[in-house]
Amino acid sequence: MKPRQKTTLHILTTAWLAAWATGCAGPLVLPANRDPIGHHDGARQQVLNFHDKKIDCWTARPPGAAETEPRAYVLFFVGKGDRADRWITAVAGAWRNKPVEVWGLNYPGSGESTDGTPRLKTAADEALFLFDHVNALARGKPVFVHAGSFGTAIGLCVSAARPVAGMVLQNPPPLKQLIMGNYGWWNLWLIAGPVAMQIPQELDSIENARKSKAPAVFVLAGRDTLVTPEYQRKVVDAYAGQKQVISMPAAEHNDPLTREASEQFEKDLNWLWTSAPKQDSSTIQSP
16 A cells, blocks of 8 residues: 555544544534624524523514414524524515414524534434424414425424424435435545434434425425435435425525525415314414
């Protein structure tokens, strides 16, 4: 073996050992974010107590329904490294004038959540706790999930374990498969392997999709280089509930909806709204 090859192998082996010893999946997949954010009008902070720690949550309502008593609730799970308070009003606006209240979760290590270390298992546990909290507030009204990118893994974890009324999922990654397939080759899987193995079972999006029965709207970006289309499709194909798929062939990961996709989203959102559980239909009629 040539000296340069030995050096490369040594670096990769060291990285593998460091990854395994330090449990790096959390910080790599779920980096901390405590940057100051200017909050939009209408967003409100809600701090919940969970196992002696504080969970930083934000709520907002659509502009056309800000003064209306919510007839349904939406849990919003943001993408990796981002913040719920950055997007909460935009997500509320995406629900048009429907009388909903959106609750967004800042993951461990982000915002004012007091658990300082980003942990994937903790994020999943906090999301389930948030559902239970909001479901109690809802008192029988439907609770939907709206999530993007990494947040879809959290959302699918919730839908597999709780009675979610419906889902909006954008660019969903199956984390283990994506890490191994897209990011393993360049490091001979010495880094990708340990990281993938540290993804908790609770965030297995393929398995959770198979367990999810709520109707869902999927939004897929055809030129996504972070969650490439073939991996997005693995989640869509595994999803057990009724589903509508909005494809944007020319879109990249963070691109907004095109005009055509926006029109289709409004139709599919109405379908999602009217597909909520029958026992709650009297409480969620379209405004």
